[in-house]
Amino acid sequence: MGEISILYDNHAKEGLRPGFGFSAYLRTEAAVVLFDSGADKMVLEGNADAMGCDLDVVTAFVISHDHCDHMGAISSVLHKGLRVYAPAATRRRFARINQRDMELVAVKGPTEIVPGVRSIGQFGRRRIPEQALLLDGADGPVLITGCAHPGVVKLARRATELVNRPLSLVLGGFHLMNRKEHEIRGVIEDLRRLGIERLAPCHCTGEKAVGAMREAFGDGFIEVAAGSRIAI
Numbered sequence: 001m002g003e004i005s006i007l008y009d010n011h012a013k014e015g016l017r018p019g020f021g022f023s024a025y026l027r028t029e030a031a032v033v034l035f036d037s038g039a040d041k042m043v044l045e046g047n048a049d050a051m052g053c054d055l056d057v058v059t060a061f062v063i064s065h066d067h068c069d070h071m072g073a074i075s076s077v078l079h080k081g082l083r084v085y086a087p088a089a090t091r092r093r094f095a096r097i098n099q100r101d102m103e104l105v106a107v108k109g110p111t112e113i114v115p116g117v118r119s120i121g122q123f124g125r126r127r128i129p130e131q132a133l134l135l136d137g138a139d140g141p142v143l144i145t146g147c148a149h150p151g152v153v154k155l156a157r158r159a160t161e162l163v164n165r166p167l168s169l170v171l172g173g174f175h176l177m178n179r180k181e182h183e184i185r186g187v188i189e190d191l192r193r194l195g196i197e198r199l200a201p202c203h204c205t206g207e208k209a210v211g212a213m214r215e216a217f218g219d220g221f222i223e224v225a226a227g228s229r230i231a232i
Helices: 041-050 088-099 152-163 180-192 207-220
Strands: 003-008 023-027 032-035 058-063 083-087 103-107 111-114 117-119 131-137 140-145 169-174 198-202 227-229
Touching: 003 041, 023 041, 058 111, 083 088, 083 111, 088 103, 131 152, 140 152, 152 180, 180 207, 198 207
Parallel strands: 032 058, 058 083, 083 103, 140 169, 169 198
Antiparallel strands: 003 023, 003 227, 023 032, 111 117, 117 131, 131 140
């Protein structure tokens, strides 16, 4: 179907810059979608240039949640005609977008972004409202999370319900960096029970959780850093 290019992450491949945050550039047969922007525009723009990812051709910009490490570099992405998808509970923060020859879409339930790419809908209203992206991949559905504040298992379960089949890949920040070992093991077991084939944790997942997931998923574990490209 396309390719996921990681533009922003806590870790980076040689020649790119790391930064605390996350951004994924999605090329599909239909369009280019940017999921989150990271925090620092210099890091985002530099990495995008190095990877040949043109931010000016992005059709839709999807904000997982309104924390700085996921939308701080938004000014690098905004351009005429852009559609910006944000959780409905955060719409006031982005209200001016509608006044700048762009369109703000406040996401509540599952929403198509472009053919083959959709939001699974807003999760949580009071505590960090967040959305995740569900992609149609050649090997099966792919879920991309920003920080997974509502819980990566909860997001993965909802995505699985939407497609009525196991996910082939879950990629992104899983927000497990302060979790205890038994909690991490529980998350891994739940993801396994959902039938997820491959896992690519990064950003806020935490080194301890990443190590446990690498061991548990074996050949199904994918190392991710700024500079990574994943065919889907």
